[in-house]
Amino acid sequence: MEMKSVTRSLRILEAVAQHQPVTVGELTKLFGLPKSTVQRTLVTLAEAGWLRANRKDTTRWEIGARVLAVRPAALQGSSLFAAAREPMIRLRDAVNETIHLSVPDALQCMVVVDRVDCDHPVRTFHSIGDTSPLHATAVGRAILAQLPKRDVEELIAQGLERFSDTTPADPDELRAELDRIRTDGYAINRNHYRPGVCALAAPVLDESGTPLAAVAVSMPDSRYDADRESEWGDRVAGAAEEISGRLLGG
Amino acid sequence: MEMKSVTRSLRILEAVAQHQPVTVGELTKLFGLPKSTVQRTLVTLAEAGWLRANRKDTTRWEIGARVLAVRPAALQGSSLFAAAREPMIRLRDAVNETIHLSVPDALQCMVVVDRVDCDHPVRTFHSIGDTSPLHATAVGRAILAQLPKRDVEELIAQGLERFSDTTPADPDELRAELDRIRTDGYAINRNHYRPGVCALAAPVLDESGTPLAAVAVSMPDSRYDADRESEWGDRVAGAAEEISGRLLGG
DNA sequence: GCACAGCGTTCCACAATGTGGCACGGCTCA
């Protein structure tokens, strides 16, 4: 819309976060922008404290600690990452599949904020910062199941896009599935969003029961084992509860 | 020293983080900028996903989840949190005071990245993201004591601001204190920065001896017991060493 | 040992971009 330089600077900031420590040249290739433009942007971001030169290789840029002061209100003062890290690792060790942590962004989408990889040669991949729709993924529905009905109906009214044959795009189907999630404690995604990608997810709650985030075990459809669904679902729910507990008690 | 719009946008982003949820009017007063300029900036930041309208009061703005995807390299994918968490909790249990973990930001300041609270009704408080000067705090000096002399002299050359009567603002005093820290293994802060706040801190080192972070026990001056200083100092140093060890071993 | 290629950095004339004063419309409170 406007403020091209600002939009571009934020894109560059995100790219640095993903590829840090990164050089000017790598970024120019990534964006196809003139070197001088990228360079100027990096220096500006660095002066503002959001970036800094790597101490060992000063031609490489990385994210500065300043960004830690900027966090969503729901998480301010809390340590979601710290609380989630160990339970996520233990969950990965138990199931040997990719684990990820996602937070809802204004009921618009889910954003992947952390990830623990497994060692399968074939595995699902989620980049930090990736977004996905609330109704079509396990993490999204894990959140939805904990929200007031009013919010869910608002989302339904906006229309439920269909991404695959199995996406729960019918309002009643979605409502029924949210009931099941509340009963069983975990959400399921079988190729609902991206073909070939399945997941089991459960919500992390704050002290008032508001869902802050969701943890998921994600795997290729080829490894999805219906017989272990409830066992793994319980494991995910257990990890999510542990994270919730750590956020409260410490 | 260019890209005024970018610099200003980041300032506004930080202000939103501090005051969220906040209105356009409040921000215009804060910065003394024209309404339309602030408004345009907010819309641009929101379109990029960094801000969003508050769900309950859509005239108020707050930080979006996107920012969580942007983290310093020292924390990204690394196990610093995971390695630090349990030793920090054990340290808290041993001394029943607030424990915090801080990382240095480009030799400019220390930033609090994690915290474990105690249950005293009166206790010190550190928000995640809070910054403090290197020379005036225990965590800062714990880091400084492990850095090459060159870096320390560079900092001294920049001038040592005095925050209280006891701030070690004299270069020789600081150098002597860094020597003591290397000998004893822990740094001490007695009202050097914020009046009434004392702390004992020790550095977390990587395999090359570079200081990555510092752990601190922080307490009100009223509970600072000089007789237990060396005992607690050793405990903090022990916790820091344990974290360093976990980072190496896995 | 020299020439070249690739890199980060600097410069500057140009015009695209962001600016901010102003005005509109909705809301709240007196």
Place this chain on the structure above:
DNA sequence: TGAGCCGTGCCACATTGTGGAACGCTGTGC
């Protein structure tokens, strides 16, 4: 009902950011 805010939209202007080109450094291969 009217005054005082507040968020929003508009537009002519000139400040601001742009990006091509050139510089200097480093490492490599002939």
